[in-house]
Amino acid sequence: MTIQNLLEEAYEDTNTSTANYPYTKGLKKLNEIYSEMYRTIVTTQEDYFWTYWNTDLQQWAREYKVEREWTTYTDDQWVVHTVPWIEKVKKVIIWRDEETSYELPELSDLEESMWLKWWTLKDNHIFLNWTPDKTIEWWLEIQWIQNINPVEATDEEVDAIFPWHSDLKQFHKVLKDWLRAELWEHKQDFEKSDRAKARYEEWLEKMKRYISQRVQSIYYSDVQN
Numbered sequence: 491m492t493i494q495n496l497l498e499e500a501y502e503d504t505n506t507s508t509a510n511y512p513y514t515k516g517l518k519k520l521n522e523i524y525s526e527m528y529r530t531i532v533t534t535q536e537d538y539f540w541t542y543w544n545t546d547l548q549q550w551a552r553e554y555k556v557e558r559e560w561t562t563y564t565d566d567q568w569v570v571h572t573v574p575w576i577e578k579v580k581k582v583i584i585w586r587d588e589e590t591s592y593e594l595p596e597l598s599d600l601e602e603s604m605w606l607k608w609w610t611l612k613d614n615h616i617f618l619n620w621t622p623d624k625t626i627e628w629w630l631e632i633q634w635i636q637n638i639n640p641v642e643a644t645d646e647e648v649d650a651i652f653p654w655h656s657d658l659k660q661f662h663k664v665l666k667d668w669l670r671a672e673l674w675e676h677k678q679d680f681e682k683s684d685r686a687k688a689r690y691e692e693w694l695e696k697m698k699r700y701i702s703q704r705v706q707s708i709y710y711s712d713v714q715n
Contacts, residue, residue, distance in 0.1 A: 491647070491648045491662075492644065492645050492646060492647055492648060493517070493520070493644045493645070493646050493647075493648060493650070494513075494644040494645055495648070496520075496648060496662065496665060496666055496669075497513055497516050497517065497520070497644060497669070499666060500516070500666050500669040500670050500673060501516070501673065503666075503670055504670055504674055504677065504682075506673045506676070506677065510676075511673060511676055513644060516669060516672075516673075519669065519672050520665060520668075520669055523665060523668050524651075527664065527665075527694075530694055530697065530698060531697075531701060534697075534698045534701045534702060535701050535702055535705045536635060537705055538655075538701050538704070538705055539635045539655075540580060540633060540635055541633070541634060542631065542632070542633050543631070543632045543633075543634065544628045544629075544630065544631050544632070545628070545630050545632065546626065546627045546628060546629065546630065547584070547622040547624070547625060547626045547629045547630050548622065548625055549622060549623065549624050549625040550621055550622070550623070551621070552617065552621050553615050553616070553617055554615065554616050554630060555615050555616075579616060579632055579633065579634045579635075580633045580634060580635060581593060581631075581632075581633040582594040582616070582630070582631070582632055582633075583630075583631040583633075584622075584629065584630060584631075585629045585630075585631065591631070616632065648662050651665065657704065658697070658700075660700075661693060661696070661697045661700075663693060664690060664693040664694060664697065667686050667687075667689040667690040667693060668686075668687075670682075670686040671683045671684075671686035671687040671690060674686055
């Protein structure tokens with residue numbers, strides 16, 4: 491299923507024409523819900539979106555690009571993809587050798603005073619308060635929280651809603667219910683809009699419970715192993 495399919499189903503369910511409510515407007519509204527869903531996920535259990543990434547140390551460089559690439563084989567050719575937008579970094583580690591490493595201190599006294607325990611990422615770059623004196627490959631380890639990627643094209647797969655978290659596919663209908671509510675409200679059928687909003691809130695609660703249980707099971711498994 492693509493984002494286009496999701497839009498079409500919501501429009502069909504509410505008998506809404508694109509002449510009265512263009513897909514471009516529907517997609518813009520759909521994108522707005524990502525922020526709320528992301529806040530819900532991170533507030534519920536921010537560990538759920540932590541990922542590790544290693545990159546090179548560049549001599550005398552105080553700025554490091556952490557945009558990752560991976561490839562898939564499609565139509566007899568390799569297609570390059572890039573990682574979705576990264577919002578916050580939890581930890582930065584420098585490896586001296588294969589067995590010895592040390593964690594970098596907080597970025598600045600200002601962030602320390604504001605109780606912000608995060609490294610700053612801007613335009614897919616991380617800014618460090620430390621300058622390496624030599625270039626070493628794969629020696630900078632970054633632990634970061636991945637944000638949900640705002641979908642910009644309707645032909646993207648719905649999987650883009652929860653990149654790398656396929657177990658959350660079951661909650662795609664959260665978006666559909668929210669869009670149904672938006673379309674019913676546009677048509678001034680407020681009773682149906684309220685019912686769709688209620689289902690949307692119900693699915694958000696289900697998602698929060700699922701994430702809490704899922705993270706607990708992962709932690710329990712790690713302890714057992």
